Amino acid sequence: MRAHKGQLTTARAFRRLLEGSELIARPKQHVQDPYSFRCIPQVHGATKDxxxxxxxxxxxxxxxxxxxxTVFPEEDMVVSAGNFHGQPIALAMDFLAIAVAELGNISERRIYKLISGARELPKFLVANPGLNSGFMIPQYTAASIVSQSKGLCMPASVDSIPSSQGQEDHVSMGSNAATKLRRVxxxxxxxxxIExxxxxxxxEFRRPARTSPELEQLVADYRRRVPFIDNDEVMYPHIAASVEFLRER
Structure with a gap:
């Protein structure tokens, strides 16, 4: 229907990952999911593109x-030109920073939904939310990080400072665009x-129902690194372990 390559690729991946899931197959009591879940193929797909x-x-x-x-030895010719200008790369780096930041932006919204007490999940994803703050602080962390990334998405390529006595009077700021992209x-x-x-x-709060075999294996592998949280504890080691887990997949 909507033939963007990234959207199609993401949708196919979701269908494969969810194949055989008891959670997906059970009757639904709600009409539609929030955009941050329902529009994953469209948003993630646009980033892929x-x-x-x-x-x-x-x-x-x-x-x-x-x-x-530029030197052309066969023609015995030397041409002064502008192929050094980094504008193609600068624009691409700025574009990619925005696209990658949007992955974080929509992810944080899903994180918020998971801890909000919706869909019969306990608030803050702990059994005793009044006594424990649970996953409240990781969501704070994600929101802060996403906010920082939004600031980093100000395009570097729209800036230019002349140098070399005005001879180099328009520069791409491509290096700044690239270093900002890395931070994003x-x-x-x-x-x-964190998601x-x-x-x-x-x-774990959906048990005994199970998700798909592929995702159950993923969670089993993840649980060897990061435990289920029963009571409040320091969370940053688990976030760091989650980062390493994703890097190794």
Whole structure:
């Protein structure tokens, strides 16, 4: 119907991951899910398409001469030109930062929904939410990280400061765009790890029902690194372990 490659790829992945899930097969009492769940193929897919586009830009750049002057030995010719200008990369880095930040943005909304007490899950994903704050602080952490990433998405490529006595009067700021992108990627990685931490906890409150065999295996592997949380404890080691778990998958 809507033939964006990333959306199609994400939707297929979801159908495969959820195949055989008792939770998906059981009757539903609600008409629709919130956008942050229902629109995962559209949002995640758009990020996938952006990654593909940026990959094409980088491949073109890697296989192109970007020095100045450009030397043509066979023609015995030297041409002063502008192939050194980093605008193609700067724009791509800014674009990718926005796309990756959106993965974190929508992930934080799912985290919030998981701890909000909706759909018969306990508030803050603990059995005694009045006594324990549970997963409240990890959601705070995710919200803070996402807010920082939004600030980092201000495009570096719209800036330019002249140098070399005005000869270099328009520059791409591509390096700034790339370093900002790296920070956004690391931020998003942490937010996704927090979502995994929350989702695995929420699944235990659906027992004895089981999700798909593939996801049950994922959770079993995850539980070797990160435990179910019964009572309040320091959470940052579990978040760090969740980050490492995702990096190894």
């Amino acid at each position: 952006t990654i593909d586009y940026v990959g094409q830009v980088l491949e073109t750049e890697i296989n192109s001469p970007t020095d100045n002057p 990627v690391l931020n998003t990685e942490r937010v996704l790890a 995994l931490f929350n989702a695995a906890q929420a699944l």
